[in-house]
Amino acid sequence: MITIDSPLDMHLHLRDANMLKIVAPLSAKSFSAAIIMPNLVPPITTIEAVISYKNRILDATSKYNFEPLMTLFFQDSYDFEFLQKAKKHIKAIKLYPQGITTNSANGIKSIDSKSLQMTLSAMSELDIPLCVHGESDGFVMDREAEFLPIYEDLATNFPKLKIIMEHITTKQSVELLNKYDNLFATITLHHLLITLDDVAGGMLKPHLFCKPIAKRYEDREALLKVALSANEKVMFGSDSAPHPIDKKESCGCAAGVFSAPIALQALAELFEKHDALENLEKFVSLNAQKIYNFIPNKKRITLKKIKFKVPSQYADIVPIFANSELSWSIVA
């Protein structure tokens, strides 16, 4: 048996409307709080939209003790005055390169410290973390590595800005973490478990297709090393990203792995397998508290080594590990 105080999912897609009502309770059951991604259509770019979205999430999760940590969709027009007001309502701002993933058409075209000077200076001064989907528009296997110079530019020019490299997938990203005090990263469950071989090495597996795409074995090893040792630069962010089954098993499958309902159980299994259970709470809670400098709402989750059969679907969404058996269950 293990207990985890206030498990946190530092990168979560809850979508909206019906989908929100299906998936939000599944996260709220396992987690104490979660960083909520703002890439709705249209994206969350105003304080009113933040408040309204937060209320819809609270409505959908009213049965649970769960705090949605809200974010704004980065715009280079955000100024100090706006951000000062926004700060009360958000935990971070998420920057998307234009067109790089689901609902990122309104993202930023040129990402560099000069073009984004006004907004990043204000965020730095106001201590608002910058979360980044770090991919170039290059060849799919190279996109993350190609983006690293941009992280270096931002980290160097805004040394007090906390920069979160979201859902890192490569050993190069892991190595970069050590170079800058103000660089941090989230790591997903699936990137700790799969490589491109699982997505496209045997049959093609749409439910394991995500952005950034899973990489090589040596990349997964590098991610595992920092996650299992609960390196203080990294924290758990599921990037759980639901799509209805007809958008996944189709002639053009949308990117996103749905993992929220089984993430803690699968992490327990993974950390136990590697004799690292004692680090799990750091990876899924304490590290994030330090990086984001906050105290989450109290909620104790207990897992026991009881077999858990993952459902084939949650409503019309197929989770990772559908129909397979995990060795840990959440019991309270």
Add this chain to the structure above:
Amino acid sequence: MITIDSPLDMHLHLRDANMLKIVAPLSAKSFSAAIIMPNLVPPITTIEAVISYKNRILDATSKYNFEPLMTLFFQDSYDFEFLQKAKKHIKAIKLYPQGITTNSANGIKSIDSKSLQMTLSAMSELDIPLCVHGESDGFVMDREAEFLPIYEDLATNFPKLKIIMEHITTKQSVELLNKYDNLFATITLHHLLITLDDVAGGMLKPHLFCKPIAKRYEDREALLKVALSANEKVMFGSDSAPHPIDKKESCGCAAGVFSAPIALQALAELFEKHDALENLEKFVSLNAQKIYNFIPNKKRITLKKIKFKVPSQYADIVPIFANSELSWSIVA
């Protein structure tokens, strides 16, 4: 307008039963002859099975002037006596590493010149070409490159054996062609057109998923260079590999691109775009005649620059370029 005498598809999957009846006429309409892959379930390993499969193909294509060039599924038990008898009925023997692609469970586990000495010596003496699906069981993007030392071993130890590197996808394979007189290659339509970015860089595209998987831009460039110049070491082999739509758009999508019905039209478009139309006949017919040392049945195909809308499906099979428009049509 262009005419091509006896277009040849030197790597084709016609399957069996109902599927055969759907796809065989579509190939027979465009091509004069085709090398027919033997990976049925069970695989084609006897002379009786070759004759019987050939007759089923002839039945399905009786409306057309089309010659199925039959192959056996490689087994290391084939001896000189058997192969001497088989030679009258086959054009080549296809070697699959075990478990590497569709219906290859009965493939060969250890591929090297010593283990396969008896069969390869006999094939060499009898001048039966060896067609190889050249992939290791390593990381999906490295499998073809990792297999190259096996080609080198076979090419060195059986210098008179014609070895066809099937459906090559990498610049390393293109480079290897120059090193050994007895190495040749087929190249598919889709590997001249797509990279991994098309399969998994935007939405995930099951109908572009195949084995070997499409690689990098520099690989496609290397393939284009030898194909468009009709380098005498390479020839067209579509590797057209139909699966019903429910096996493609599903939670585990089978590997294979269905291209046969539109291959010649798309090749004409590609070669025209690169100002290489004068080399098309070499790539789709003459090179193969030289490599395999045979004269195909006469059949003249005429293509005209008339727009051709690719159907969304042929029966329950989705072709590459479904619903899009090609600029060339077959007119006779």
